[in-house]
Amino acid sequence: MIPFALHTAASPEEALGRLADEPGAALLAGGTTLVDLMKLEVLRPSAVIDISRIGLDAIERTPRGWRIGALARNRDVAAHPRIAADLPLLSQAILQGASGALRTMATVGGNLLQRTRCGYFRDRTAACNKRSPGAGCAALDGVNRGHAVLGVSDACIATHPGDLAVALAALDARVTLRSRDGERTVAFTDFNLVPGNTPERETVMMPSEMVTAVEVPDLGYARRSLYRKVRDRASYQFALVSCAVALDVEEGVVRAARIALGGVGTKPWRAREAERSLVGRFADAHAFGDAAARALAGARPRPDNAFKVAMAERVLARCLLDLREMAL
Template sequence: MNQFQYMRVTNPKAAVAAVSKDNTTMFLAGGTNLIDLMKRGVEAPEKLVDITRIPLNTIEKTATGLRIGALAKNTAVAEHELVVKNFPLLSMALNAGASPQLRNMATIGGNMMQRTRCSYFYDTALPCNKREPGSGCGAIGGYNRMHAIFGTSTKCIAVHPSDMCIALVALDATVNVSGPKGDRRIPFADFHRLPGDTPQKDNMLQPGELIMSVDLPMNGFAGNSHYLKVRDRASYAFALVSVGVGLKMSGNTIQDVRLAMGGVAHKPWRLTEAEKFLKGKPATEATFKQAAELAMKGAKGHGENDFKLTMAPNSIVEALKTAAKTA
């Protein structure tokens, strides 16, 4: 790990000013991902700006739903009464991630910013366009069992690692940020990027921008939500495939639905075509299988991850059955 400077700030304005001065300075919150990246030489900031003293850890009701501060810890959010009652999908997704120790340290904003766990990205001796643009993508034609089947490019097939973000994209969250040019709001569905020709860019944040909070609108999905995570072991493992579901039911009819997947793309993958199909349909296994078939349009395996082409639709059906309570 390279030597670096450290400073602590107590308000957003000071944090933004400190990071905006140059591109070798980074924010530090829980550090559960950034410190690992620094140890491996993937990230080498010359200065870290500690933002943990900024009062951004509140979880509170708003006129339209719930606001979660960017520095709220994952455990605190997962266990918060308002989250468990009104947004159980978010609670389930957070509890499916990492380990209790990491959830106690990791923050909501940091969770959104975590980087891929692709082995080529983490090993500085191997080619990776995300880490070193122009060096190539070792996973294409290499070891790609964990990699994407949607939205890939010739430059990158890495996947976004977060469980929480799958719930947030399904729940139509909005990200509030502050930066040198002022404040702005970003729909969560637009926050993360597909790789395209610039896989080194994970999200839509501008230089110096700080995540302040996340807003969740109220919805009717609390009674029929489920987060399914298929992984190699029961804990401390990233998703091979995950599915977040929220259903609004009237008897056995689906009035409204939110559906998203993880472990399959460079960003949280919203299944909008499947959602449109499911609205007004009966909650039956046949309906769910048709929705899963729609959801898989455009999916492409890369060799070792071809099994996801079967696992993904099966997982969609299973998650929908559980959420609809027909399983």
């Protein structure tokens, strides 16, 4: 690990001031991703700003839904009884991510900003456009079984690793960003960027900004929701395919649907065409199979990960069927 300066911020204002004044600085919350990448020298910040003592950890019910502070621990969000009742897919997604020890340390904001688990990104001897723009992408013709099939480009096929982020994408969440110059709110589906020709830029955040909160609107039918994750082993493993689904069904007909996929996209993947295809149709296996096919229609698999297309379609169709049973 290369030398760096360490600062402990006492307030959001102090943290933002240091971030603006020290180009190349990084924010440290739980440290479950940043420290690993610094040890590998994949990330080499000139300074680290510890923000673990600045508050921003409240979990609050608001007139419009939920506001979750960026420094709220994943464990506390998942265990909150009203979130588990109102937004079960959110609680389920967190509990299926990482390990109990990591969920105790990891924060919501840090989780949203975690970097890809692509082995080539983490190997400084390998070609990676995300780490070194213009270097090439070793994953294109390398070991890419776990890589993305949606939102890919000729520059990058790295998969977004998150679980919580997939649930937030399905729930129409919004991310609050703050800098020394003010605050702005971004729809979560616009927060992450597909790689295109600039895979090194993963979110819409500016270098001087930090995540301060996530807002989740009050979707009544989100009480009937589900997060499902398919992986190589039952614990502490990233998704091959995951889906976050909420379904509003009345008298057997779909009135609204929210669908997002994980493990298959370069960002948490909102399947809007699949959602639209379900509205007004009977909630049956035919409609769900059609929606699942639409969700994967734009897939661009490589030989090693082509299986993800059929797997994702089946997992999504099964989730929708299970939610229909909950509605009966």
